[in-house]
Amino acid sequence: MGRYVLATLMERTQLAEGIFSAVLRAEEIASAAKPGQFVCVYSDDGAHLLPRPISICNTDVKSGTVRLVYRVVGFGTEELSRKEVGAKIRVLGPIGTGYEKVSEGKDRPIRIVIGGGIGIPPMLLLARKWCEECYEVHAVMGYRNKDTFLIDELSGYAVCHIATDDGSVGTHGTVLDAIESEGLLADGRDGKTLLAACGPMPMLRGIARLAGERNIPAYVSLEERMACGVGACLGCITKTREVDGHSHVHNARICTEGPVFNVNELCLV
Amino acid sequence: MNTSVSIAGVVLKNPVMTASGTFGSGMEYSEFADLNRLGGVVTKGVAVTPWEGNPTPRVAETTGGMLNAIGLQNPGLDVFLERDLPFLQKYDTTIVVNVCGHSEEEYVEAVARLADTPADLLEINISCPNVREGGIAFGTNASKICEITKAVKAVAKQPIIMKLSPNVTDITEMALAAQDGGADAVSLINTITGMKIDINRRTFALANKTGGLSGPAIKPVAVRMVWQVAQKVSIPIVGMGGIATAEDALEFLMAGATAVSVGTANFNNPGVTMEIVDGIEAYMRRNKIEDIRDIIGCVR
Ligand SMILES: Cc1cc2nc3c(=O)[nH]c(=O)nc-3n(C[C@H](O)[C@H](O)[C@H](O)COP(=O)(O)OP(=O)(O)OC[C@H]3O[C@@H](n4cnc5c(N)ncnc54)[C@H](O)[C@@H]3O)c2cc1C
Ligand SMILES: Cc1cc2nc3c(=O)[nH]c(=O)nc-3n(C[C@H](O)[C@H](O)[C@H](O)COP(=O)(O)O)c2cc1C
Numbered sequence A: 001m002g003r004y005v006l007a008t009l010m011e012r013t014q015l016a017e018g019i020f021s022a023v024l025r026a027e028e029i030a031s032a033a034k035p036g037q038f039v040c041v042y043s044d045d046g047a048h049l050l051p052r053p054i055s056i057c058n059t060d061v062k063s064g065t066v067r068l069v070y071r072v073v074g075f076g077t078e079e080l081s082r083k084e085v086g087a088k089i090r091v092l093g094p095i096g097t098g099y100e101k102v103s104e105g106k107d108r109p110i111r112i113v114i115g116g117g118i119g120i121p122p123m124l125l126l127a128r129k130w131c132e133e134c135y136e137v138h139a140v141m142g143y144r145n146k147d148t149f150l151i152d153e154l155s156g157y158a159v160c161h162i163a164t165d166d167g168s169v170g171t172h173g174t175v176l177d178a179i180e181s182e183g184l185l186a187d188g189r190d191g192k193t194l195l196a197a198c199g200p201m202p203m204l205r206g207i208a209r210l211a212g213e214r215n216i217p218a219y220v221s222l223e224e225r226m227a228c229g230v231g232a233c234l235g236c237i238t239k240t241r242e243v244d245g246h247s248h249v250h251n252a253r254i255c256t257e258g259p260v261f262n263v264n265e266l267c268l269v
Numbered sequence B: 001m002n003t004s005v006s007i008a009g010v011v012l013k014n015p016v017m018t019a020s021g022t023f024g025s026g027m028e029y030s031e032f033a034d035l036n037r038l039g040g041v042v043t044k045g046v047a048v049t050p051w052e053g054n055p056t057p058r059v060a061e062t063t064g065g066m067l068n069a070i071g072l073q074n075p076g077l078d079v080f081l082e083r084d085l086p087f088l089q090k091y092d093t094t095i096v097v098n099v100c101g102h103s104e105e106e107y108v109e110a111v112a113r114l115a116d117t118p119a120d121l122l123e124i125n126i127s128c129p130n131v132r133e134g135g136i137a138f139g140t141n142a143s144k145i146c147e148i149t150k151a152v153k154a155v156a157k158q159p160i161i162m163k164l165s166p167n168v169t170d171i172t173e174m175a176l177a178a179q180d181g182g183a184d185a186v187s188l189i190n191t192i193t194g195m196k197i198d199i200n201r202r203t204f205a206l207a208n209k210t211g212g213l214s215g216p217a218i219k220p221v222a223v224r225m226v227w228q229v230a231q232k233v234s235i236p237i238v239g240m241g242g243i244a245t246a247e248d249a250l251e252f253l254m255a256g257a258t259a260v261s262v263g264t265a266n267f268n269n270p271g272v273t274m275e276i277v278d279g280i281e282a283y284m285r286r287n288k289i290e291d292i293r294d295i296i297g298c299v300r
């Protein structure tokens, strides 16, 4: 379960248009964080009460820091981009169940991490972990255009494959097109591969369809509006095929049972 | 210094409770708040059978508050009695079980099945704006409130708190109807029906279209209603609606609430209930108040 702490903003850089990287010092979160988990960031402004969920992009246990990479879309992310280095920020984390839940396909030697847009950040920590565990790791990243980010860091842990909507870098098309054009599942590789994806819902549906057709185990990270971040409000649910063990209805809490789910548990396709 | 209060003979060590639906079964917040230091834990609404709730989005932030349309998702009474209630029993706090239903029969059945359990108090939610059949249909009609209160009282072994909706013209009429029906206490307010439109998607922010507004934005309305009800009824009042600080809680006590519930504020700070408990004690020390009961309803 997460800790509620006062973190210190150590560093902030802009990675691309509207995309920022923030390094927060929060020792307890850094040492406990697992790939796929996230933190909740609280605003200082009393009119904005709800926590902003942001994935853990990377950690450095030695310096006790957590790195977040986020897109500015509204009040909370904007506020985070205005804060000065040294500022204190209320953070709750690490939250959720990440890729430690992988069971189906856990003996598969090839790992493809797939990120679409602002779904790319959590793939960094995951690629790093799987690289350290000596898997063959590929990263497939989808961007709108040549305004890319995190490619350099990911190349340290994975063979990178890029797709852009406008074709300015890498494959012209989606991450699915890149998987196809780069032959990542060709020559019997599909039987040795495990997929992990985070990104917009249409992309996740595509991954789920691919996984179903080719019989490949796949895990995806979901997003939903959250109010509590600790499993109490039941705001953040996703529909499940079977009755969920906690809720006893066909709903799982994305902040607690997720955000990572086996696609077979979900009603994506 | 005495901070304890009592509701129909059930003693709370202090007046600070949690608000139903915002604190799970207590388990979810037990790492952030010491449940032993709470006057009471009010659980998420539970019904005789599991409810799936509404589609998502179920929550949306609004200025100084939030809208929710969870739709009373709950695992049903069997799971609640087997898993959630035993967890709370480990703590030295008053257990208040919040009950919802689709019909009068369902309320009565749930209350009957809770009779011989460790629940100390039952809070009957007749005021949830997010489910069509249950809740608000009962909660906005005084004769219905009186009738349903009588029906649950007939089978209840624990004192009954009727939870009132603010979505009415005159809440004192509803409170008096609950009192006439034999309620041991009333709690107020539940959420105020609201709407938010997502201008980027050009549709409702919530899948349910409307939702219940909660948080600091509703506090003045809640304080006003608690005060009005306090002038009319003789049974205890549990006050809630936007409490985020000890000062907020004290306003409700002075307006006439015997105890308070803290809801949405937990979402902004998971340890907020501890700060409120400490803050009330600090206020009492500062102002040399020996007994919390001396300030309850002191503003008339
Ligand atoms: C598990 C999870 C991990 C996430 N990881 C990242 C990440 O690593 N980087 C990143 O840039 N974004 C991430 N997001 C999305 C991020 O939470 C939203 O962009 C952010 O909350 C927007 O807040 P705001 O105040 O800037 O926007 P506003 O539009 O002002 O926010 C209003 C309300 O809506 C909520 N909200 C808005 N967009 C989203 C969304 N897409 N998902 C959930 N809630 C939303 C906010 O939390 C807030 O309560 C993640 C979301 C989830 C659920
Ligand atoms: C997410 C959420 C879920 C709720 N669920 C319930 C519920 O199950 N039963 C109930 O009686 N009230 C429910 N409520 C209402 C609260 O208990 C409380 O009356 C209301 O939110 C006002 O208090 P607050 O402003 O402190 O949150 C819920 C409120 C929220 C925000």
Ligand code: FES
Pocket: A225, A226, A227, A228, A229, A230, A231, A232, A233, A234, A235, A236, A237, A253, A254, A255, A256
């Ligand atoms: S955000 Fe409250 S249950 Fe997930």
